[in-house]
Amino acid sequence: MKRIEVKLSLAVVAPLLDVIKAVSESLDDQLAAAVQLERIDVDLRKAWRDELVASQNGDVQSLLALFDSDFFASGVVNFDEDNADAILRACAAVRLRLKDHYLNDMADEALESGEVALEVLTVDQRRYFMCYLFLATVQELVIEHLEPSVS
Amino acid sequence: MTIDEAQTTTAPISETAETTALVGPWKVVVLNDPVNLMSYVVLVFRKVFGFGESRARKHMLEVHEVGRSIVWCGLREQAEHFAFILQQWHLTAILERNETD
Numbered sequence: 001m002k003r004i005e006v007k008l009s010l011a012v013v014a015p016l017l018d019v020i021k022a023v024s025e026s027l028d029d030q031l032a033a034a035v036q037l038e039r040i041d042v043d044l045r046k047a048w049r050d051e052l053v054a055s056q057n058g059d060v061q062s063l064l065a066l067f068d069s070d071f072f073a074s075g076v077v078n079f080d081e082d083n084a085d086a087i088l089r090a091c092a093a094v095r096l097r098l099k100d101h102y103l104n105d106m107a108d109e110a111l112e113s114g115e116v117a118l119e120v121l122t123v124d125q126r127r128y129f130m131c132y133l134f135l136a137t138v139q140e141l142v143i144e145h146l147e148p149s150v151s
Numbered sequence: 152m153t154i155d156e157a158q159t160t161t162a163p164i165s166e167t168a169e170t171t172a173l174v175g176p177w178k179v180v181v182l183n184d185p186v187n188l189m190s191y192v193v194l195v196f197r198k199v200f201g202f203g204e205s206r207a208r209k210h211m212l213e214v215h216e217v218g219r220s221i222v223w224c225g226l227r228e229q230a231e232h233f234a235f236i237l238q239q240w241h242l243t244a245i246l247e248r249n250e251t252d
Contacts (some may be wrong), residue, residue: 033184040231096241
């Protein structure tokens with residue numbers, strides 16, 4: 001099984017984890033991305049949505065589980081083929097939530113390019129934006145090392 | 152790329168094994184979003200539909216540049232399945248009736 005270990009700077013990442021945890025918890029039973037179910041049978045919509053929420057919750061738990069007591073002792077997180085898909089989806093979910101609820105003042109183009117003047121952001125916006133970038137970096141690492149054919 | 156690498160690189164034979172044909176009564180359409188990474192969208196298309204790299208990238212670029220891409224057409228039940236899986240991956244996927252059928 002392919003597996004990668006990534007050593008992160010605790011000083012940099014630890015402050016972001018509180019934000020990621022809080023944003024993850026804010027999802028609760030809400031979907032990160034709005035889904036359009038108009039074409040889905042009315043009887044099916046609730047089950048459809050509930051299954052998406054359950055899937056999202058499981059993925060987010062997988063992401064948060066990376067940052068356990070071992071991580072705070074070593075600064076190392078492990079990705080492998082078993083947790084890669086869940087981690088990728090969870091990062092997407094939290095990034096979507098960050099964009100919709102905490103970074104909605106920022107232009108899409110700026111978020112896509114990452115070219116943002118940090119000095120014009122408030123302290124809170126800066127932390128949310130750093131989380132947004134950090135989660136994108138996690139996704140890029142997983143895609144590059146565990147899915148090399150698509151990087 | 153070195154010469155050795157060039158000599159040992161094999162081109163994909165074809166993408167005829169891919170599961171999709173863009174005909175059928177229901178379309179699965181993916182809409183653009185400003186959040187998901189291009190490499191992530193390519194990965195999702197490859198995983199969900201079994202697309203080859205170039206086809207997945209073509210659809211990703213269409214989503215990015217045009218705002219939408221029809222990624223699959225066919226029977227309703229299967230279209231619902233694909234739309235659900237894409238939504239699990241947090242892509243904005245919708246179903247549309249294929250008016251040309």
